[in-house]
Amino acid sequence: MRKIAVGLAAALAVYGFWIYSRASRAERDARETVRRESESPFTQQTLSDAPPAGWETLASPSDFRDAAVWNGQLYVAGSNALFRYASDGTLQQTWRAGMELPPAPLTALAAGEELWIGTEGEGAISFDGTRLRRILPGVAAARKVRAVLPLATGAVLLGTAGGVLRFDGAQLRPAHPALGSVAATALAGTEENLWVGTRDAGAVHLRAGHAERFGETEGLPDKAVHSLAVDGERAWIGTSTGIAVFQGGKAERTLANGLLAKSLAVRGSELLVGTLADGWLRIPLEGKAARTVRDDPGEGGEVRRVFAVGEDIYILRPGALDVLRDGRMSHAAAGQAALLTHGNVSALEMDAGGRLWVGYFDRGLDIVDKNRQRITRIEDERVFCVNRIVRSQDGQQMAVATANGLVFFDGALQQRQILTRADGLIASHVTDIARRGNGWVAATPAGLTFLDGGTRSVYAFHGLVNNHVYTVGIQGDTVLAGTLGGVSLIAGERVKSNFTTANSKLKTNWITALAPAGNDWFAGTYGGGVQKLDAAGVWSAFDTMPANVVVNPNAMAVTPRGVYAGTLEHGLLAWDTQRQAWRPLRKGLPSSNVTAILYHDNKLYLGTDNGLSVVPESALGL
């Protein structure tokens, strides 16, 4: 009986323990769940890999974005590199996007216990003086860091396209429920008195855990906030059309009406303002009537950051950092010498003389000499917003397709012919151009135009699967037109067949790039990666293609070794013919947005939205 009692007691004890354990675990699980839910997934990584071998860069302008003084040294973030300068303006060290830094444009700098660097798509990077450490949020929008605010606690706030996040060294979590989904553009203040600027929803004031929103009806000149400054109870909110002054959380008045304030800083009794187009100015804070003082009335232009260090005022422009010291303005740092005019490359081609033609997304084009030492810059009303550059069959002409027409250049770089809709193109906006016998075929948003002395155009009326043609490819007498709504196969200038998701194994109708490879075609799509069309008209997909890949327009090339596709966010995709698999390549690229590919002399020229890289194909390890 006693045994039974002991046994029962033991059983009860075990049961009780089990109940307790279970309850405890449930509580722990619940706590864990709550903790996980309140956290944002992220990875932390020390950036210590050596730069990839064989890669070169054709230098584009530094395009300074932000600057900060940290540990007594001047750091400037350009779109394609981070620079450290000595106090005399001497460049001491460079960390390049894609080489020492992840492949993304840099966006912001902030000095705290560490130096913090924001990137467009690769999260935030901290620098402790020797070591670079990347904080990469799991959500894509949160990787686009537009503002960084180090806090007194040692933590840091990251203003991203996907909310404001707080990183304390171990955890990344939304800074406040009200800030979970805002597209932040600027941060200022302290954790207890925080101001957040948003791209299209005004500003949010966070005080003692309470969030209050301010838009146009609450006193902002515009709902797009570009800059913030806070001094105690006062806050200044820089918008597209002026600066709102807040006192104690209430709108007081508007300053600098009509100016787009890119940067704000309080310096004693004056407000420093960097503007989009009007240089920088100082606004005395005393008195009701705000009087602006322009220190560079003749210079104007864009000032991306203005800040004070002691008595000095630093003015960051896209190409230089100036300092106003003891009443005199001087250069504190200059951007790197650049060969190219811009960084946003949209088209590449090599002419018969070995000159490299570089077209820009929203500018004209550069023609780089054979020695890659000098450029000839061309930009006018037609050569503007370049989509494609193609050399003629005989090498005597270069056809440049732009948003404003089609321009033919001769070997002396003279514009020999300019074609627009008035000259017979079905639309002036030419999205692609391809050689066809002794003539050409031009793709436009309104259809196709065949050129060979005269012009003949076809569009949906004639059976084209969609009017909006993004890309065109030639294989013998066959023309393949990639459109928003599928692919049209054209022979003898007549539409023979159309391929869409409805009648074929095409996964995405929106075709952005086409490249013939033997008897096959490789087709880049918007969102469906690359697919193959064989000679029998059968489409096939690739198992190794990552999901949701967007291939950029006309960013494909076929080489004897492989096929390459430039993507929006996945870098360069390479088709490894030996392994019959696609490989994503990002290292070495100044951006994961690869916009143009040229294969020449065993080298790949890779245009991105953040510069141009050159790499021997053999270095890619295919």
Add this chain to the structure above:
Amino acid sequence: MRFRLLLSLMCAGGLLADVGSLIPTTKQAPDAAILSLDEMSIDIQIDGSGARVQMRQIFASHVASVSEGNYVFALPGGALVSDFAVWDGPVRIPGVILERKRAEQLYENIRLQAIDPGLLQMGESDSDAGRRTSVFSAKVVPIPPFGSKRVELEYHQRMPLENLVSYLAIPLKPEAYRQQTVGRLIVNLDAQSTHTMEAFEVAGKSFPLRITEKTGNRVRASLDVRNFALTEDFAVTLRRAAPKAAALTVAAQRVEAAEPGYFEASLVLPPEPPAQAGPPRRVTALFDASLSMQWDKLERSYAALAKLLTGLRAEDQFDLFVFNSAVTRYGSGPSNGGAAEAEKALAWLKEQPLRGATNLSAALDAALTATAVEGASLVLFTDGGASDGEIRSGKIAEAYAKKWAASKRPRTFVFAVGDDANVNLLRSLARNDGVLETINSTETPDFKLNAFLSKLQRRPVPGLALATDANLSDVYALQEQTYGGSEAAWVGRYKRPARTVFQAGGAQSAVTLPAQESAHPQLPRTWAKARVDALLEKIERDGEDRATIEEIIRLSRKYKFVTPYTSFLAAPRALLRPRLIRPGDPVLRVHTDKLISSVVAVFPFGLVKPLRYLPGEQTWQTRFLAPVDMADGTHSVNLILRDRNGNTYKETRTFAIASKPPIVRTRLEKKNYRPGETVWLRASASATTRTVSARMYGVAPVMLRWDAKALANAARFTLPKDIAPGRYTITVTAEDMAHNIGSEEVSIDVLP
């Protein structure tokens, strides 16, 4: 993302024509949550074949801030705007007619005072798709917070009589916007005619029009409804009683003794006996496939040609020429009529590429040469924009008339399409024993096309003229030709009240022209318009001269209608605004006043981009990328404009992202049909869809229109009685505002 398809980011009137819509400038379509149409009153006065339409609309703002909108009005074909006014609180701000140069000067002056005069010109749109001069648009500002805005518009329109039926349509059904609801709709219609009206019908099914008076010469009707969905056009048909013989009536108007009086004499001809099968016909069709015809003009011309060819009998013959910079003939000689050959010819036409230039002379020469048989018809489908070979209109017309006289004299029928059609040239061509029909971008073509094609087998009544005496002056015929069952009308002036005998077409009417009469107030303007048309034709023929231009301007101002030499100017208060925003894909283009010195675009996804000025095109331009996660739909972009004086202006414009072509889903009532049976077709399409059409072998294309009851786009067509049994494919095609195409095929079985 690198490229996304961006639709026209432009003044809403540019692409999305609509009747009487006030569209918030931040939107691309009417948004009742911001501006609702609270009341619309339409007064229609029909006097014989003339109609005056007065519209009064009251829009209510539902936002707490001052807002603005674009008033967009799709004019019916041939309509003349005679009045436009915007109410600013209790003040009515009327539009005035000014000489165009003067209007532009005034516009400049007002603009310098930072006030937007809201220049109202017909056809102020601008896009590659072609100018739409039939779209009347105006910026309406300011609209007070939670306040209302009253807009008034008056226009005049001729209602041609065809086969004793005249037709008036007020296009209320939003085409692009699908649906608009009016809080209160009031319609008052007063139709009078000196010729007996046999029947009056409301074509639209949804309008509960109540007829309050109906006699042989007068119909009065009205409706007053609330919360009314404008799902179809308001259309009425008036059927005249068939006169046993030609009946001549005269209407007059004279308000002041010091001024001359105005008269309109109209002769209604008895209908022709029903057409017999007749001998085999020979038709030569000339189809313009030049770039200027791209989009709507090409589609409308193709539909008209398809109707012509599919209507031919097996014993008929046709020739088909496609022309642009080249002239290309279908086959080596005439083809036999019938569905099979018509389909082959239409398929061949679809393979002909567009070319950049139009050699109209060469095309006419080729057609005349090929039409070397008696009794043939030459049918021309074109906008008349000659740009290759001979391009002078007068010379083309002269040369054609000469060659036509030396040929077998085929009757020359012209189907002119587009708001920018060279009507004067085409009218001259049609004077070679033919007919001109014009159709603009906002018109439903059915009534005109049927009337046009019906005339191919009929002859006009020859030698119709109005005999006048010395008391009458400046008499103009309002039509080129008159057919049986239609009406010949003349307008003119009389010097003094007197009993006058009018004679035309064997009919006679003795009328005492009154000393004072105000029952026909439209007559002076009708006369002035006819006079201006004659003067414009003189200019087209002989070139400009100062006296003629001055007279046109004087008539335009006195009688209040817009001409090529005048503008309509209203001056509501407003801020300086860009006049037109026209980005392509994915380029943002902004056209501004000359004083603007910088333009910055602030995009909703955070991008801030200064635009670059392109002097040659007088536009600002940049390119932008919308993020990959930006959903399809309408988005806003803020434009910050700075003028040379440092003043800053903010403008919000919308753009639409449509990354997918429209999706069509088609429904048929059944699968099996018999020859001659009617096929009912219903289709749903994506929200961005602008037009839905259907095509089947042997049947002319049909447009599907929104049917509120069916909650779908719907159309019906009749299978030919001689169609062969078998399976047929119906292709239903939807086109969105960016000309993206989506289609679906459904099949039916035709049973023996």
